[in-house]
Amino acid sequence: MDKIFRVPSLQALQALIQVADCSSFTEAARQLHLTQSAISRQIQQLEEHYGVALFDRTSRKVALTDQGRDVYAVASESMAALRALAQRLSPPPMDRPFRIRIFVSLAVRWLLPRLSSFYALNPALSLSIETVSGEVVDTSGDCDAYVLYLREGLDERPLTLLFDEYLLPVCAPVLGDGQPPPGSLDALEGHALIHGSTARHEWNLWLQAHQGQPERAYQHLMFNLDDLALDAAARGLGVAMSDRMLAHDALARGDLIVPFGEPLRTGGVYALWLRDSGAAHPACKAVLQWFQTQLEQTRPGPL
Numbered sequence: 001m002d003k004i005f006r007v008p009s010l011q012a013l014q015a016l017i018q019v020a021d022c023s024s025f026t027e028a029a030r031q032l033h034l035t036q037s038a039i040s041r042q043i044q045q046l047e048e049h050y051g052v053a054l055f056d057r058t059s060r061k062v063a064l065t066d067q068g069r070d071v072y073a074v075a076s077e078s079m080a081a082l083r084a085l086a087q088r089l090s091p092p093p094m095d096r097p098f099r100i101r102i103f104v105s106l107a108v109r110w111l112l113p114r115l116s117s118f119y120a121l122n123p124a125l126s127l128s129i130e131t132v133s134g135e136v137v138d139t140s141g142d143c144d145a146y147v148l149y150l151r152e153g154l155d156e157r158p159l160t161l162l163f164d165e166y167l168l169p170v171c172a173p174v175l176g177d178g179q180p181p182p183g184s185l186d187a188l189e190g191h192a193l194i195h196g197s198t199a200r201h202e203w204n205l206w207l208q209a210h211q212g213q214p215e216r217a218y219q220h221l222m223f224n225l226d227d228l229a230l231d232a233a234a235r236g237l238g239v240a241m242s243d244r245m246l247a248h249d250a251l252a253r254g255d256l257i258v259p260f261g262e263p264l265r266t267g268g269v270y271a272l273w274l275r276d277s278g279a280a281h282p283a284c285k286a287v288l289q290w291f292q293t294q295l296e297q298t299r300p301g302p303l
Contacts, residue, residue: 008049010082012042013075016054018140019043020072023062031140046071083276097128098283101138102147104131105196105226106270109246110298118290125283133225135197144278145287151268158274160288162295165268166244167206170256176236181259185212192219192238196226202241209264230256245270248298 018028019039029036047054054068064072102111107129118127130143139146147162154161171181175191182188193203200222206212221238223229226246233240234255244263250256272291278284 006049008046009042010079012046012049013071014079015039015042016046016068016072017075017079019055019062020064020068025062031138033140080276096281097126098145098278098281098287099128099130099143100145100147100287101130101132101141101143103137103149103226104133105230105246106147107131108227109230109249113249114294117294118287121290122283122286125286127283127287135199139273142277144275144281144284146273146275148271148273149268150271151266153267153269154271159271160274160291162270162272162291163245163299165266165270166263167202167241167266168244168247168258168263169206169239169261170230170242170247170251171233171239171259172236173254173257174236175238181257182239183260185210185260188212188239189218192221194229194232194238194240195220195222196229196240196242197224198222205266206241206261206264210261245298 015028015032015034018032019025022028022031025036025039025043029039032039043054050067050071052067053065054071056063056065111129115127118125132138135149137146137148139148148159149165150159169188171191173181175181179191182191193200195203200220219238221232223232226242229240230242230247230250232238233242234250239259244251247256251258272288274284
């Protein structure tokens, strides 16, 4: 009788995929809602199962070994097949909401003001919106679609491009102290730069492109959400750096203006990624068509 083949743990294989995709044990643990020690134990179990090292632990960056890449390839293919099988055997019911995970600022500033039109067009369908406040949308869990920000542009996944990132400075028509908005880079020095994250990446990028002073030469007001940064700018507290899509409605109402300068195309994009459950959901086609229509209505003309 042939020896029974001992199958490795599916949870451990999923942990390996997540660690490899994130290049981080810590981030993989966060996305899988486990402790870092639990992830480490699962990887150790896999290495004991195969008798080889799967990750290179000598470098600062977590990286797969050659044998680890072989396991990763087979594990990824197997997980995709199992996920597709589950979708075929248990298709989503018509009455289950289509679940979307999205950045909270993008949801508040762009998505929510337009949701009534979705329900007007699709009264029999339901959406469930889940927001995240960090800089990365976690693609684990059971959502059907994820709105991602990709700093380097589209990758190899099957993604639907929503819009390119264009950064531009925005502020209130009259600042809180009664001063007029700055009309040039030189005038900007007397005002606070408002940031939507503590990294201050957006202002640094825009100033470098427009030959401005290093960002440390200015006053700063920092938030952990773009929505809060735009609200602070509308209250006249300074000048925020925002993606033009996030600021679109406030600019159209006149709550915000672009005091000077040209939008900067960063190369980053926002894109919609569908899981298998999303592609199989009865509402998928209507959701994609609605997103496209809304983007066409709000997308600015050529720069």
